[in-house]
Amino acid sequence: MKRNFGKFMMNAIAAGLMVFAMSGNGMAEDTIKMGVAGPHSGDLASYGLPTVNAAKLVVKDINAKGGVLGKQVELVIEDDVCKPEVSTNTATKLASQKVPVVLGHICSGATKAAMGIYKDSKIIAMSPSATNPDLTLSGDYPNFFRTIAHDLTQGDLQVEFAMKTLKLTKFAVLHDKGDYGKGIAEHVKNLLEKNPAAEVLLYEGVTPGAVDYSAIVQKIKRSGAEAVIFGGYHPEASKIVTQMRKKRMDTVFISDDGVKDDTFIKVAGEYAEGVYATGPADVSGNPMGAAATRAHQDEFGSEPGAFFHNAYSAALALLNAIEKAGSTDYDAVVNALRTRDVETPVGKIRFDEKGDAIGVKMSMYQVRDGKYEELK
Amino acid sequence: MDLEYFAELFLGGLTRGSIYALIALGYTMVYGIVELINFAHGEIYMIGAFTALIVASVLGMEFGWTHLGAILLISSLAAMIYSCSYAWTMEKIAYKPLRKAPRLSALISAIGMSLFLQNYVLLAQTSDFLPFPSLIPDWEFWEPYAHVISAPEIAILLVTTIVMILLTFLIKFTKIGKAMRATAQDSSMAMLVGVNVDQIISMTFIIGSATAAIGGVLIASHVGQINFYIGFIAGIKAFVAAVLGGIGSIPGAVLGSLVLGWTESFFTGYISSDYEDVFAFVFLVCILIFRPAGILGRSETQKV
Incomplete structure (x- = not known):
């Protein structure tokens, strides 16, 4: 049954x-x-x-x-x-x-x-x-x-902008050792190295969350770079920019979508002025x-x-x-x-x-x- | 040029070391008295920075940002009082009941306290990074030298030195200091000769957290941003510095912090910042192999 x-x-x-x-x-x-x-x-x-x-x-x-x-x-x-x-x-x-x-x-x-x-x-x-x-x-x-657009297109744009529009040739390329930032920074470094007019004077990863970036900032200054291209997010970017400006350096700072965030401007305040960052084009x-x-x-x-x-x-x-x-x-x-x-x-x-x-x-x-x- | 670069790195390392020292002092004092590694110490530092930010913002909005000195003083005082009361309460709730328990239990309690305070600030305040106003003004006359060492950095160096001198004085030449040293050596014996051990332990937590709060205000003002997580990273580094110098020893904590600061600064400056932390810890291991108790630590035979 x-x-x-x-x-x-x-x-x-x-x-x-x-x-x-x-x-x-x-x-x-x-x-x-x-x-x-x-x-x-x-x-x-x-x-x-x-x-x-x-x-x-x-x-x-x-x-x-x-x-x-x-x-x-x-x-x-x-x-x-x-x-x-x-x-x-x-x-x-x-x-x-x-x-x-x-x-x-x-x-x-x-x-x-x-x-x-x-x-x-x-x-x-x-x-x-x-x-x-x-x-x-x-x-x-x-x-x-x-x-x-994928992440690396940001690198293409950063290099083109720095070399053609700003006419810079000496660069320090930094990243935060993370997937996103390091990926972009590596791409930027390769592009710059392929270009005979450009010079990469410094390529380094910084420790995210460190209390102070004065040593790396001194190193950027000593290298004589005209611009810093940074791959990463806004907390590190704002600390580096702030310390650079406090050391009276006017080195150009170029970064990515992780920095194109209003929090960056809020935190870095007056030191954020003049910083460049790539991001999706405005379609409004x-x-x-x-x-x-x-x-x-x-x-x-x-x-x-x-x-x-x-x-x-x-x-x-x-x-x-x-x-x-x-x-x-x-x-x-x-x-x-x-x-x-x-x-x-x-x-x-x-x-x-x-x-x-x-x-x-x-x-x-x-x-x-x-x-x-x-x-x- | 090269000498100047060396000097810049030296001063940068000195500042970084002083930052670590202000936090490491609290670790080492608490360890000296109750043999507890207070993992929540970094969070006390973070709470100090948050309190100062809130007080300074209110004062700044109310009276304008013209009287920086007064704002700095009042917000530092508020931060110290607030941090001290947190540390005092924390000791009563999380550590005192476990004083007779195995040491691992107190350690777990400290880790729990650290997570609790982090999440409490995350929920009560915000998970965002907040801008911290520069409360230490740049002096006009210092401008030609500002690219080597800025006024806020000098302030950090000065304050660390003053705090260290005051602490040494307090421990060497006052009655409380004497009682502290007695408690550190043998707490039950100290109790027998009339030292109020509970009070001394509370006092230690209060003094340690006051220095951490001062550190919080100065560092946040130097770096220009805070969030709920800053205490963890700074706390770990300061703890390493305290161990490096010999945990339990006050000059040791300062020396260890400076050595760690210089190591990181010179390594980044002359070699690479990619492996900054790796190198700092390799260095720590090397020192501990040759001096297991730290640079200035005394290795004592365990009392039976």
Whole structure:
């Protein structure tokens, strides 16, 4: 009796599953699914939720105009809490729902963990925010794209700006020994060493959190460097700049997005004046960007958050590529991403064969009167 | 040129060493009396810096930043009083009940106290870096030499020297000092001859944390920023300095701090800052191999 009951249950469950599976198939025929993955809860949620909002706005807009390839677009939203160990589950879930494209993930570590699964399932992922250079440059993930410039492009810009605009030739390159800062600093050092006009007089890592940087500051002074290029974050940068200025040195200080933070100006105060830092180009002048911001204000009643415009652009780029490819076939969509331009809030973009967006720029900023101002 | 560079590194190391010394004094005094490594000492230093920042900001907003000297004095006093009361309470809550317990228990209690105070400041204040106003003014007449050593650095050197002289005087020539030395040598014997050991231990914590608070104000004013985590790193370095000099010995703590400061400064200046910490600790190990009790420490046979 018991056994029969068990069998009955099994059959019932199997039947139920079949119904689900069939309904799933039925849905797939008249909608196009787009996965959205990123931290939607936890302490980094503020980095992920703006992307969800961006995807909702883009999809609402496109569905109102008749959808993609005549089908409505459906979002499948999954949380990865920015953790690599969770993001593999997130990726598996999205793969089992047969999404052809994913908007995400947000954090570089979580993105890397998920990419292997997407690669095996032939899913295209496009991140609005993961800036780790390896994701594209290593060539391991041909299915990865992003609408943000990677970390090393900051180094390119720093060197070009220092040598062409400021006409400097003698450099001290410093970093905080961390992944991010050291990666940029190493890249800068290589670029400078390849250039016969430039001289790297000092290349060193400083100890993060030290009480005092006077020895390294003296060393910079003695080396005769005209400019310091620093890879790292604002706490160390503000200490080094402050001590340099207190030693009456007017050496030019150039740094990265980790320093292009208002906290840097708040902490370094008057000593922050004149410091250069690279960061994503300001897109508030772009009419599409402004329209996206207005749509966000109307729909959600608040200002858009981090990476909103990059995410808006990524969603547009993905859906545009499916439309241009004429299907959700992997090769056709990848081809469309690489060959067809698309107009987005971050500018007119297309992707190179590694997956980086051509047309997404970094800008140089300078602290003037207590504010970062973009230099054109 | 080279001599000037040497002088700059020497003075830089001296300043850095003095910074460590102001914190190391508290470690070494507490260890001398109760043989406890007070890991929460760095946090007392951090609380001192926070108190000074709050008091100085209020005074600055109320009366303007013109009377820097008065603001410095009042905020340092407030920082000292606040830090002392924290240290006093901490000793009563976390260490006194464990005085008879195995020494490891008190050590764990100290680590717990350190984490508690860090997180308490993180939650009650902020996790952000906060700007700290330079409370020590730059003197006009010193301007030609400011690139070698700035006025705030001189102030740090002066204050460290004064604090060390006062402490030596206190311990060598006052009644409290005598009682402290007696407690350090043998606390039960001291109790028998009428020394109030509890009071002496509280006193030690109070004096140690007052110097840490002064250190907090001077260093924060020199570096220009604070957050809840500064006590940990500074505390570890100061602890190393105290061990290097011979923990329990006051001149030892100062000497150890200066040696550590110079080591770091010269190593960074002449070789590389990449391995600054590695080198400092290799140096520590070498000294401890040849002098296990530290430079000025006396190795005593364990009392049975």
